[in-house]
Amino acid sequence: MIIVVDGLNRHLFSEVLDDMFELRARVFGGRLGWDVNIQDGKEIDEFDHLDPAYVIGLDDGGNVVAAVRALQTTGPHMLADVFSAILDGEAPIRSATMWESTRFCVDTQRLNRGKDKNSVSYATCELMIGSLEYAKNSGIQDIITVIDPIMDRVLKRSNCAPYDYVGKTAPMGKVSALAALLDCTEERISGIREFAGIHQDVFLEEEEALELFKAKKSAEINPANRDHKPLTELEKYFVEQMSAARNEAERQDVLKLIEALTDTFTTEQKTALLQTPRAFAHEA
Structure with missing residues (x-):
C-alpha cells in the first residue's frame, strides 16, 4: 500500500515520517555506509526541509517498509548540490517537468526474500x-534518480530500465552512485505491473491510512485488547485496581480477584495486566 506525504498533509503523518527517516538511517548510514547526517536514529538532510513529496510503502500492519523522496529540479536538489561529482563537469538538469527521485529504500529486515506481498x-x-504514477498524475514527464549499480540492475530486471544516464559513476560510501533517467509513461508503469503481478490500485486513501495508523497505535499501546472492544464496567474496575496497585503483592491480589470473579479476560489479557498495569487505562 502506498501513501504520499507532502507539505500539505505531513502534519497528519509525522510518526510515519519518523519511521521513514529511521529506515533511511539503517539503509544509507548502515547498510550502504554513505556519509549521511544521522541524529536520534533518523537520517534527515537539508532537502527534507524543502517540502518534498514522499512516496511511502506500507505493509498490512501500517509499518513503513519502503520509501522514496521526490523533489523539483528547478531549485536545490541532490544531484546538483551533493552528488555533483556524478555530473563530471556537466551542468545539472533543471526542468519544471523533471523531478529528482532520491533516498529510495526498502526494509530488507522486515520483508522476506520471496515474491509474495511481504517480500522485498x-x-x-x-x-x-x-512513485511513477504519482509523478505522471502531477504532470511530471521524467525522473532523474541517483542510484547504486545494484538498484540499476533491479530497475532493468523489473521492466523499468533507465532510458539514459547522466554524467559518470562515482564512488559513494561503500558503493558507487550514478544518475539514471526514467520517463513517467504508462508503458513503463505497465511493464513493472506485469513483471510484479500488481494490477490493483496501489494507493491508500488518506482516511484509510489514518484509520490504519490509529489501529496500529492502539494495538501497540493496548496489546491485551487487540479486538478493540469497549471495556465493561467490571473490566474498568479491574483496570482501576491494577493501576492503583503499589507493589507486586497488591498486583497479585488484583489478579487473584480477576481469576476468582470472572472469565472475561483471556490468559493473554491477564498476563498483560500483570506486566503492564496501565495497559487498558486509556479506555477506562
Missing part, C-alpha cells in the same frame, strides 16, 4: 509504480 521484490515494485 513486491515492495520495491509497488514503490516504483506508486
